[in-house]
Amino acid sequence: MAMVGLFWIAEGDVYVGAKPSGPARGVRLTPEGVVALGEGQAGLHLWEDVRALTLADVPVKSLRRQVGAVKDLALGMVVNLALPAGPGMSEEAPAMMTVGVDTLDGRHELTAYTAAAVGCLPAEADHSRALLSRLTEGAATMATTLAAMSEWGRAWEGGSPRRAEREELLRRWVG
Incomplete structure (x- = not known):
């Protein structure tokens, strides 16, 4: 399994965002359509009905976000060492x-x-x-693009590729 851009590719499966587990929400792209997964959004939107795919609220990497993540990690470690975990304590999603x-x-x-x-x-x-926009350009384009992403996922071994390779893969899949 690997993260390439905003796509999680696990063997032949392609997800927008992380692959969900249990009741967690997620979005899977299949040859049939866009599959909504998880509590409150289960369903299938067939490709022949899909006119556009867009993304909002995408967290973009920035120095401020990286510093915040390090601060949160350090604070979490201190809290975990100082306080025993109780029923009211949970990690931020x-x-x-x-x-x-x-x-x-x-x-x-x-x-x-x-x-x-x-x-x-x-x-x-x-x-x-x-790439999401490209998937809505027609059945042949969608099928070819998703097949290329799935094929790469089945052949890839290891974690997520390095930045340059991720960007090259995305550019190739966009065409």
Whole structure:
């Protein structure tokens, strides 16, 4: 499994944001359509009905966000050492982003957790948006693009590729 831009690719499965588990919300891209997963948003939007895919609330990596993540980690460690974990203590959930799905019957706003702790690089966020737009250009384009992403995921071994390779993959998939 690997993170490429705003996509989580686990073997042949492609998700926008992190792959959800249990009742967590997420969005999966399949050859049939956009699948809404998790509590309160289950459903399938067929590609033939999808007119546009957009992203909002995408956490973009910045120095401020990185410093905040380090501060939160340090504070969390101090709190964990000083206070025993009790029933009221819980970790903060990862950031959520909104995946807009425009279909023949209106706009649907789905949510997905982001997988990047300190946000996505601006270039990767831009390439990811372009890739989502490309998926709505027609059945042949969608099928070819999703097949390339899935094929890469099945062949890839290890964690997420380095920045330059992630950006190259996104550019290749955008065409």
